[in-house]
Amino acid sequence: MSKAPGRVLALVSLLVFSGVAGGLEISPESVLRDFLWQEWVGLAEDSRPRIGLALGSGGGRGLAHLGVLEVLEREGVPVDVLAGTSIGAVVGAFYAAGFSLGQMRDLASQAGWEDATDVSRARVLKLILADSLLSTERLEKLLREKMGDLYFHQLKVPFACVATDIRTGERIVFREGEVAPAVRASMTLPGLFKPVQYRHRFLVDGGIVEGIPVETARVLGADWVIASYTAYDFTRSDFSNVLKTLDQALNIRGGLADVPLLEQADFVIRPEVGHIHTFELWRSEEAMEEGVRAAHGRVPALKDQLILRFADRLLARWMRLEAKKP
């Protein structure tokens, strides 16, 4: 008598969670997609299109890129080249250096602004009163400590990061030389941190010129670019004082500048992290979760797009034309 409520709940659960095809989780679509995907992944190295991943800026929000990478890795989506701006450069550099996602998650959970910069209340006061900018030297030290004195050519995945020359407004793409100072330059927020002097240039955050490094990924040789975009939802902000109004204006400008860059990408993954502010590095778990959720939801569409876009390469494989190529 007392088991009836339990059975009802079990019945409702089964009804809600049963799959297609008479209860089995299989359909012509799933069989085809799995087969075509396996064939696609099995394409020879020189026939398979190179997939680029462009990791956008966003400070604390950008830790969502870790979730995106986790899902791409789990689903077997190859990432042949990486490009990063600002926090995207930090995440991309660690990934390209061969760090596991577990290691990167641990680092993200432990590290804060004080590990990457010399920020403190006194220094912020000095910044406001005496125009004395903070420094991102600690970020460079942290990068060297964790990954050593790596050069770009030593990375396991081709990687580039973007900075801005604050004097000329030029986009500076780092593809060679030492990784640590390049990433530091990409992540140096203007107005808060001292520009990084590199030869004759004064470099700051690449987000000013290329918030989402889609073009940079193509320069590295990507045939197809996935953009991981962590936009701030500026409609949530208030503008109750001068600083907040300026911040809001910059966020709006940045959002508008990102639109044409997103259009250049072949596929966009957009984690729902608009509620996390740039400086909220302590919300790393939340950001990473949102990255996983967003990427997980987009994986079937991503696979479909790749299959459809490069159907001719599948055809060539089936026709064994690869063997006939010179």
Add this chain to the structure above:
Amino acid sequence: MEGFRGAFFWVSLGVWMFCRVCASAAEPYALWEPIGVPWSAQVWFRWGEDPLTGADQLFRDRRYPEAAQEASKKLRSRLRRADQRRAYWILGKSYEILGRLDQALGVYQVAVELFPGQAPLQVALGGVYEQVGLWERARATYGRAVQVQPYYAWGHWGLGRVEESFGFYERAASSYHLALEGELREHSELRFRLAHCLRKAGRWREALSILTGLLAQVPDPQYFLELAYIQKSLGDWDQAFVSLRKAEAYPESPPELAFLRLAWLWEEGREEVFQKELEVLQKKFPENLLANFFEFLVALREGDWDEARRQMRQFRRKSPSKAVAAYAQALESALQREDDALR
């Protein structure tokens, strides 16, 4: 006499207070626990008739509209707290089964506000949130359920489902494990979902162990299919094919299973076996679009482009969904471009 009355009064008061204390302690085991309950825990401390007998009987008889009406009527009368909870549960569940999810939602939301410490009500609310697609709220609600009652298996199961839908396979597996440690120890669907999440998380050996144990007790085509995927992931193709065959053997199994096996034969490069199986499946399922698709592949491989085009046209004509039609379109276009390039 006076002394007797006084003593009787104090003894009665003492017994009443003792029963109230015991009834409060018994509340966690009250009736609405989905996997049921010692109703006896309630009956033990009740004097008089159970006011919800009618509603309860209507519910068990699957007369849900009447059960809802009766429970709703009772809620308007004076009920003990324990009976109120039961009434809300019967009312909410009746609405849920009748598909009146908005009403079920309203009932559970009120119940949860009135009785925040009751995990079964939280789980019932979470279930409705899931059904209407409010996944974040479902997660929060299941989270509260396991907070108020950490060993409540149904709460862990709900949480696991939500985590799985979000793609957090490791977390879902942990939740399912916790659910299996509780009252749902032998629940086959739950064990299956655990194995599925472990496979998705790359923990193939653990998934294999759980699924093998499950299949020994409850053979099911879905479970054999999952086993086949696990064995394939482990590189054990022979066993994977055996498992697929077992899944196909069930009368209710769809033809897609056989074509999945065909796809795996192609993937593994067993060309001769693939060819023979394709002939068998063509005769068995001549109208199936997947037969046309694989014929298209064979025609391409043999260089018979006219046949390939013919098969792809038939495939496209039978496409049951936009996605499949898109594949057909893309392959046809690619074939046309190849043809034009060669000319």
